[in-house]
Amino acid sequence: MIEHAPVLLVVVPIVAASLPIVASIVTDRAGWPIAVLGLAVHTGLAGWLLVHVHTEGVVSTVLAGFEAPYGIELYVDGLSAVVVALVGVTSFGLLAYARKAQPRSNAFYAQYLLLVAGLTGMTVTGDVFNLYVFLEITGLAAYGLVATGRKGSSAVAALKYLLLGTIGASLYLLGVGYLLAATGTLNMEDLAEKIPEMAGYDSTLIVTAFGLIVGGLAVKVALFPVHTWQPDAYSRSPDTVSALISALVSTVSAYALARLLLSVFTVEFLTEVQLAQWGLLAVASISIVAGSALAVSQSDVQRMLAYSSVSQFGLVVAGFAIATPLAVVGATVHLIGHAIMKGGLFAATGIVRRKTGATTVSEYAGLGSRVPLGAGGFAVLAVAMVGVPPAVGFVGKWYIVIGAVEAEIWPVVAVVLASTLLTLAYFARLIERLYFAEGEPIETATESEQPLADGSGEVSFGMKAVVVAAAVLTVALAAAVPIYEPTLTETLPQLL
């Protein structure tokens, strides 16, 4: 029974994505209810799958009975199950936000559902080319969603995202091509066996494939210096879209990077080709520092959050690159935790903007009393992101630090510890502005910056609920980590 779950998880959103288009014959407002229904089923399936993986172990499905290396296999272990659950819960939860914040057009929700389908497909697949297909589906849906903003700058941001994203995906495809040339198979498990047998870890072909794949996925994850699409895409798209994309798209791309690293190239590759590990760690560390430095210099709050993502994903990739069990647990925890926190932060900025029109750091002055929920949620999530215990932001960092200490990679230890101060640098001034500074009246927004939805300027209960839920989850998830830890370490056999 459970073997059907991964397939259904991909199929349900795809089918649901086509329904609003069909329904537009009759009405233009069918998008939201269909999305709610579809994603409710999706979330239920994802939860069931997670529980099953936790209790019974890996779930593997072969599509249409065609075995590897010719067929496509879906493979769900501890890492994928929790990411799928994240995708389900977040996309479903953000619908509560989208109800008032977005136009209820069918096309928008069709793209929304298509994005979820793409993300889920990326997560459950066990085949590297299949992953490329879903990567592109995700990308196309994301580009479209970014472009739904009514401003001209949204279209430019979407175009930039499209160009860079396609380049990234193409690099990834090239890497996959080299892998196929070296081993003759596209199945992840098969590749893990065949790479050392047929080509050897340190052969030029394999190392080049690694470089291309990492380079391509780095564009999608938005590590420094290929992150340049991200600030525009996050700040120019509608609030729901920013929350959704920031929480999920880079997250699943980072998951894909981890999956390729740990399950295809495996830890042995990193040990044999030391250059690969050090290169990845260097890129990650530079991202951590550069992302924070760029974030501090921003005046627009959403752009600042985008650069913050660059920094936080540096942390995640560093954790995966260290590749000891504890570091991988830490990277996963931080991946999930960051998704919740960043999504919540964008949701909070959306609330603040609708109520007061404030978008820049200086305009945030004194808003602690005018928008208590938005500002309070923002403050809690920001403090969690800095790494103040006992929130989930701290737990991930702690595991990564321990993992790095165990692996005796001292520069990374120093950078990860310093990231707390770096994150503090850009969040502290915002919190200080919110609560401890005098507010000034904000210049009235020009026509092009008016809120986009029908209920313009209004903040619905759903929007507030999303921010509160995010804030609560950041603390609650920290308690769930010890329960989740064995699920991950036991189902990723390469690490034991």
Added chain:
Amino acid sequence: MTDIRPLLAILVSAVAIPLILALRSRPNLREGVTLVVALAKFAIVASLVPGVLEGEEYVFSFGEFAAGIEFAFRADALGVLFASLASLLWIVTSLYSIGYMRGLDEHAQTRYFASFAASLATVMGVAFASNLLTLFVFYELLTVATYPLVTHDETDEARAAGRKYLAYTFGGGIAVLGGTALVFWLTGGLAGGTTSFAHGGIDGLATADPLWARAAFVLLAGGFGVKAGLMPVHSWLPDAMVAPTPVSGLLHAVAVVKSGVFGVARVVLDVYGTDGVAEIGMGLPLAAIAAFTLVAASIIALRQDNLKRRLAFSTVSQLSYIVLGLALLEGNALIGGLLHIPAHAFMKLTLFFCAGAIHVETHTDDISDMAGIGRRMPLTMAAFAVAAAGMAGIPLVAGFVSKWYLVIGALEGEYLLFAAALLVSGVLNIAYFWPIVYQAFFESPEGHDEKPLVSGPLGGRFASGDDSPARTDGGVEEGDDTDEEIPDPNHVDHLGKFHEDHEHHGGPPEGGWDERGWRGGESTWFMLGPIMATATGSLLLGIVPSTAVFLQIVTRVVENLPGVVL
């Protein structure tokens, strides 16, 4: 044995936070909540004292938190010492806060009282943490909870002070986290690694590579040393004086700084153990830093005209008494250092309360304006005199007992230099406190002596009385400005910033101070009561230190340590 009381002590004021926030519009009820909660917290902690004196320890665990480390509490003698001190003094500070905040008609009082409740909850967490990671959690939360109190005024200086505070304390926190990770790794990492406190030191650390053990010690002691005001990472403390005086008193003389010192105590006594510290040879460097801070901070205090700033540097100096006692690793020195935690707390709180009362009643902040103020505020200045005497180590007040143990301990360990530093510091204490007391009672606004240490330029004046600076060839500068860069200390505020145009408020009204008598007419009893209470506490600790339970707890702490001879 398992007991929920350590957790209750934390929760009782954490639960009060939403209550206080909800009672925004009913201030009397809101203050009532604070007082009730403070009394409840002290009652819970006090109920732990008898058992702890017998050697009992109360444990409560939440289970695994991260990477095999438990999130757990253990109320042992050292923890109960800190917790009982903080909770007792919170009661008097809450009463004082009511008088102070209402006397100044301060804004954002709800946020103030809620933040105080949060801070004290985290202080209990620091005191009762049973391992380094749990202590770290509450240590960071303490910074977050006290930040709104530091930035309370919402002026530019307050915000700048808040930023500095965050930068320094989070920086210290990073060092602590690094040290904790190293300790976990050194004691076995995933295979049995631990950061739990064990009297006499964690076993695994004794056999670890000394280089890494030293590195971990430096990180831990340095990280905790930021909050403990060790030089050179002490400079957040004088700037944090911009906060309201009850905050400066309870938090930055009792709770926050003592949590830093407490962290150092845990590291020296329960992570490495006195033998462990001696083996890695870190005792002497720590003692040297402490001794330097002792003396240097006292010298800097001599030049401060702003009273709170002078008290801040005095705090930096006195905290190093405690660190010095811990670093000497010897029985009597340990007793002296640990006893100084409550002793200094009572005395310094008295001094800060007096400074705050003077500010509320007369808007005077600078010592040079306080000549003859003993007429206007006799009870306050009398309490100030008592506490100042204790600071210098004069018998019958708390400071003498702890200093006695410290000096005896230093002499027993043949650390003559440290004993000398302690005695010199005592003299310097007199040097910067006595003028305040003397001028308050024995001088008047019209006829008071100049204070050359405060108002003179650095390097001294030209001997002939001419103000122009000397040139190396013996000539004299023509038409040159004299000391324009060195601001007149009379115009320097509590942040050390120069305000030429700042309206110089404070000081005696026309016709000198009016007489208020010794029956409490000088201020409200909300403020005078706590002042009298803490001053009496200082006297009690000095006259009957054993009966005032703290010495017993301290002795129990030191007796619990294997390898320490009393």
